[in-house]
Amino acid sequence: MSKVIAFVDDEQQILRxxxxxxxxxxxxxxxxxxxxDLIQYLESNxxxxxxxxxxxxxxDGIALMHAVKRMQPKVIxxxxxxYTDSRQILAALDSGLARLYIYKPWDNDQLLSxxxxxxxxxxxxxxxxxxxxxxxxxxxxxxxxxYAKITDLIEKEASAQEVARLVDSDPAIAxxxxxxxxxxxxGLHTGSVQQAIVMLGMSNVRQIILTNSVFERAAYMPxxxxxxxxxxxxxxxxxxxxxxxxxxxxxxxQGTAGLMHTLGLLFLATVKTDLYLELIEAVEKELxxxxxxxxxxxxxxxxxxxxxxxxxEIGSFLLNWWELPFDIIEVAYHYREPKPELIVNKELVAxxxxxxxxxxxxxxxxxxQYALDKEFCDANGNLTRHQLAIEDYLAxxxxx
Amino acid sequence: xxxLEERFQHRLALERIVSGIARNFxxxxxxxxxxxxxxxxxxxxxxxxxxxxxxFQEDGIFMNNTYEWCREGVASEMERLQNQKINxxxxxxxxxxxxxxxxxxxxxxxxxxxxxxxxxLELQSVKSALIMPLMQRGIxxxxxxxxxxxxxxxxxxxxxxxxxxxAEFFSSVFNRLxxxxxxxxxxxxxxxxxxxxxxxxxxxxxxxxxxxxxQLAAGVAHEINNPLGFVMSNQKTLQNYANILKGYAEYCxxxxxxxxxxxxxxxxxxxIVEDLDDVFSDINEGLVRVKKIxxxxxxxxxxxxxxxxxxxxxxxxxxxxxxxxxxxxxxLGALKLNIDTPIPMIQAYxxxxxxxxxxxxVNALDAIKEAHPNSPGEGCxxxxxxxxxxxxxxxxxxxxxxxxxxxxTDEVKNKLFMPFYTTKKIGKGTGxxxxxxxxxxxxxxxxxxxxxxxxxxxxxxxxxxPVNS
Ligand SMILES: Nc1ncnc2c1ncn2[C@@H]1O[C@H](COP(=O)(O)OP(=O)(O)OP(=O)(O)O)[C@@H](O)[C@H]1O
Ligand SMILES: [Mg+2]
Numbered sequence: 001m002s003k004v005i006a007f008v009d010d011e012q013q014i015l016r017x018x019x020x021x022x023x024x025x026x027x028x029x030x031x032x033x034x035x036x037d038l039i040q041y042l043e044s045n046x047x048x049x050x051x052x053x054x055x056x057x058x059x060d061g062i063a064l065m066h067a068v069k070r071m072q073p074k075v076i077x078x079x080x081x082x083y084t085d086s087r088q089i090l091a092a093l094d095s096g097l098a099r100l101y102i103y104k105p106w107d108n109d110q111l112l113s114x115x116x117x118x119x120x121x122x123x124x125x126x127x128x129x130x131x132x133x134x135x136x137x138x139x140x141x142x143x144x145x146x147y148a149k150i151t152d153l154i155e156k157e158a159s160a161q162e163v164a165r166l167v168d169s170d171p172a173i174a175x176x177x178x179x180x181x182x183x184x185x186x187g188l189h190t191g192s193v194q195q196a197i198v199m200l201g202m203s204n205v206r207q208i209i210l211t212n213s214v215f216e217r218a219a220y221m222p223x224x225x226x227x228x229x230x231x232x233x234x235x236x237x238x239x240x241x242x243x244x245x246x247x248x249x250x251x252x253x254q255g256t257a258g259l260m261h262t263l264g265l266l267f268l269a270t271v272k273t274d275l276y277l278e279l280i281e282a283v284e285k286e287l288x289x290x291x292x293x294x295x296x297x298x299x300x301x302x303x304x305x306x307x308x309x310x311x312x313e314i315g316s317f318l319l320n321w322w323e324l325p326f327d328i329i330e331v332a333y334h335y336r337e338p339k340p341e342l343i344v345n346k347e348l349v350a351x352x353x354x355x356x357x358x359x360x361x362x363x364x365x366x367x368x369q370y371a372l373d374k375e376f377c378d379a380n381g382n383l384t385r386h387q388l389a390i391e392d393y394l395a396x397x398x399x400x
Numbered sequence: 401x402x403x404l405e406e407r408f409q410h411r412l413a414l415e416r417i418v419s420g421i422a423r424n425f426x427x428x429x430x431x432x433x434x435x436x437x438x439x440x441x442x443x444x445x446x447x448x449x450x451x452x453x454x455x456f457q458e459d460g461i462f463m464n465n466t467y468e469w470c471r472e473g474v475a476s477e478m479e480r481l482q483n484q485k486i487n488x489x490x491x492x493x494x495x496x497x498x499x500x501x502x503x504x505x506x507x508x509x510x511x512x513x514x515x516x517x518x519x520x521l522e523l524q525s526v527k528s529a530l531i532m533p534l535m536q537r538g539i540x541x542x543x544x545x546x547x548x549x550x551x552x553x554x555x556x557x558x559x560x561x562x563x564x565x566x567a568e569f570f571s572s573v574f575n576r577l578x579x580x581x582x583x584x585x586x587x588x589x590x591x592x593x594x595x596x597x598x599x600x601x602x603x604x605x606x607x608x609x610x611x612x613x614x615q616l617a618a619g620v621a622h623e624i625n626n627p628l629g630f631v632m633s634n635q636k637t638l639q640n641y642a643n644i645l646k647g648y649a650e651y652c653x654x655x656x657x658x659x660x661x662x663x664x665x666x667x668x669x670x671x672i673v674e675d676l677d678d679v680f681s682d683i684n685e686g687l688v689r690v691k692k693i694x695x696x697x698x699x700x701x702x703x704x705x706x707x708x709x710x711x712x713x714x715x716x717x718x719x720x721x722x723x724x725x726x727x728x729x730x731x732l733g734a735l736k737l738n739i740d741t742p743i744p745m746i747q748a749y750x751x752x753x754x755x756x757x758x759x760x761x762v763n764a765l766d767a768i769k770e771a772h773p774n775s776p777g778e779g780c781x782x783x784x785x786x787x788x789x790x791x792x793x794x795x796x797x798x799x800x801x802x803x804x805x806x807x808x809t810d811e812v813k814n815k816l817f818m819p820f821y822t823t824k825k826i827g828k829g830t831g832x833x834x835x836x837x838x839x840x841x842x843x844x845x846x847x848x849x850x851x852x853x854x855x856x857x858x859x860x861x862x863x864x865x866p867v868n869s
Pocket of ligand 1: 759763764767803805806807808812816821822823824829830831832833834835858859
């Protein structure tokens, strides 16, 4: 059955251009020049994807996405707007209201491949056999109450001060946030929650609170500390590599890609501790036998044997369930064995792929190591020339 | 008797001198002269060889010889006596610390406790000396001294009362001098901070303009990105169409026959052929739109129109301003334009008038947004122009901007034109908009601004600009 995409824009010419673009595709496309018309349509019909302009008379795109989310929560919501730095749109992205934000003017091929990628990822994560395995894992980490409240505030474009007040109301979380901000991830030096929020960005604060709920449960698992340190290093390393490559800082909504990419691993360690320990033991045994140059993906080969579901899948499933930005989900899914034809944001995946590999090596976590795909790294940002710089940078973070 | 008479005369002379000094000090027209004169008078009177004043430095560690009078034939010491340690005369200081006068009748008779002082004074062949403390707010802050190299015991005990009065006069004159210095310094500081404040304000005004331009740029980018979006997409589509059509054309050219079409081929071709005219007209319309926006922007932001008086078309100005903020107008319930044509051209700084219009319209839109946050459709903005004569019979053009926003409280109305007064969120408004409007209309164009506003109902702002400023 072909996917149904609804396009909403107050400009007929935009709708016509999109119609031409999607004419030869397999999607069923609907076009509305008023959000209200789509709402009416949804009363008795289903759609899979919404692509909407933001600034429109009467009902604007933000209100429309809210309404669609309420009526059919599974619809993938995408913003298509000419504003490049509107706080409103960034807030929508940060809060998970929009999964993707595409700028006008768009590139026809890119628009198609982005939508395709999003749908494919969504299908993979909604695959019945995966769902069944995940159901078998028992309870999923629930979303902390605080997280929902913060999401709410971000959607309302609240100030850092207001968010700080909320975070401060939970001293345990406030303390953790400061600890994370000051040491583990970002190397700031502050005692003020508000300052930490300003420096980290609200979306990252929200995501840190979220990850914390997973890390929290995994805290006493073997290797939990090491994986935490690894995620921290990768997060900083990716930010560093991004600035090396592109001369500017990592976009805010990609700011926790490194932090999140091994989330599935930690989650499996908590819900399937026995299997996880057996897996690591097996990997270690194999490593001793084979004396490889730590460039082998022994872990990946054995993971499918020991665990009902692979960690990239469960990780990205969780991130998707929590409505994190698409880029971050994609990284969690593809960071170990990137398949270029399946990836939308290849540059980001390539960066995490490289930095995570370097960090596993540096920390001596050979159990979790995977093979580096140099070709992929070079095809997407010419990255391997920075490998030494990344090693030095991460090593300097470790000695500090 | 003689002796008594003499001493009486002596005392009288001293009193006369002191009252003369006092008169001089009270006037204090030329403080340096008055002080030097006082030193000389008392010095001569007491047949001193040297009279001098030391003032303590602010650090309380060093002191400087700041005034001096020397008898004829006595060499000046002032230059040498700078940055002297205060505590090198511990006994001396202890004596005058409480404000008492120290009368050293015979230097050679100073005890061991004053050894340091004795050695220094004897080194300069001083036989007797009189020291008057300079007190500031009860604290020793320097002293006046008279050295005598000729005789011992020049001062009599009964002179002390008069001398203590003289000492007080000295103290008070120095107090006044330091107070004046403080005032002078404070004034200087104030001037400096006033200067930097002015500088800051100028900077802020410039920044405000930059912010406004930045907001404009974002709005304009949006305005351009929309048509650009469909133009670029259509252009790619057109390329795609052309490739398909080229395929058929090549087939015909090569084989000199029509291709046999499958159903789906036919469907595709029909679609393309029917769509072609629309693609071209969409592309064309988009480009025309971009061109119009860019033209308005160029006119709007022409820098030369900031500094030159020249004919300005109010109607065109309003239209250009509206194009620039078009993105903020969408969603408005009603935008009414009552432009009473023909409006005479006015002599004006065009760029500045555009700024006035922009600020007023943005304020009106903000007020509307605040009044109808969830139902922008209820917002109404009305812009009218008319030509008339003001009370001085000058011919003027009136621009009135009416909104049905939140309106203003009395407090807002009172503070409206104050720089930095804003009721908007931090980061949203700088509160300079209306002060800039005021400056441009009143000062640069000799115009008037009339504000009418009712809280909860709306606001009308009328700008009157003389046709010939
Ligand atoms: N049309 C209006 N309706 C209601 N209130 C207004 C209107 N215009 C101005 N005000 C009030 O006057 C205040 C000062 O306006 P002004 O334009 O000087 O600054 P601002 O709009 O707050 O900030 P800025 O223009 O510097 O971005 C505003 O904050 C608002 O409270
Ligand atoms: Mg304003």
